[in-house]
Amino acid sequence: MNLYAENILDHFKNPRGVGEITEPSVEHEELNLSCGDKIKIQLIIEDDKIKEAVWDGTGCAISIGAMSILSEELEGKSVEEVNELSADDVIGMLGVPISNRRMKCALMCLHTLKNAMRKFKGEEERGWPATVSHD
Numbered sequence: 001m002n003l004y005a006e007n008i009l010d011h012f013k014n015p016r017g018v019g020e021i022t023e024p025s026v027e028h029e030e031l032n033l034s035c036g037d038k039i040k041i042q043l044i045i046e047d048d049k050i051k052e053a054v055w056d057g058t059g060c061a062i063s064i065g066a067m068s069i070l071s072e073e074l075e076g077k078s079v080e081e082v083n084e085l086s087a088d089d090v091i092g093m094l095g096v097p098i099s100n101r102r103m104k105c106a107l108m109c110l111h112t113l114k115n116a117m118r119k120f121k122g123e124e125e126r127g128w129p130a131t132v133s134h135d
Contacts, residue, residue, distance in 0.1 A: 005096050008065035015064055017071030019054035028116035028125070032108050037063040039112045043074075045120060050074045050082060055112075062094075062102050067109035069093045074113075083117055085110060104128070 021027075024042035031038045037059030044052040053074035055067055070090060074082065090110045091098060098106045115125040 008069075008094060008096065009061060011065040011068035012061040015068040017054055017068060017074075018056055020056065021052060021054055026116050026120040028112055028119055030108060030112040030115065032059070032063070032104060032128075034104060035060065035063075037105060037108055039063065039067050039108055041067075041071075041109075041112050041116050043116060043120070045079065048079050050077050050079075055109075059108070060105050062098070062105040063108045066090060066094055066106050067112075070109045070113065079117065079120075082113065085113070 019042075021042040021044060025045040027040060027042040029038065029040035037057070039055060039057035039059070041053065041055045043050055053071055055071055057064065057067060070093065073093065087107050087110060090107055094106060111126075111128065118125050
């Protein structure tokens, strides 16, 4: 097993950023109906920056590992920086090739985060794309 795969498993077994905020600026929950993974993210946003980011959820090693890895990157980022995060950024953070079959698991964290940011800005949330790619 390579170092990156071991990192994902470590984040799955010992997830970082798990918690609950009593009064978040925004929270959002997503469910991946194809496999049952569920993630809820809560953010405190002050002065256009993520002051605190926590999450909770259940799912496979890739979805939980990806959310844990992403959560470590959020605090201190501006709203603009968060909005600019892409699927390629998340795949890069994971550091391993992700099959098409597992892509939705890997990108669930980003989809949940992006919908939380849309909700924070008063915009309409988006559903899962019919296909998920990272080109």
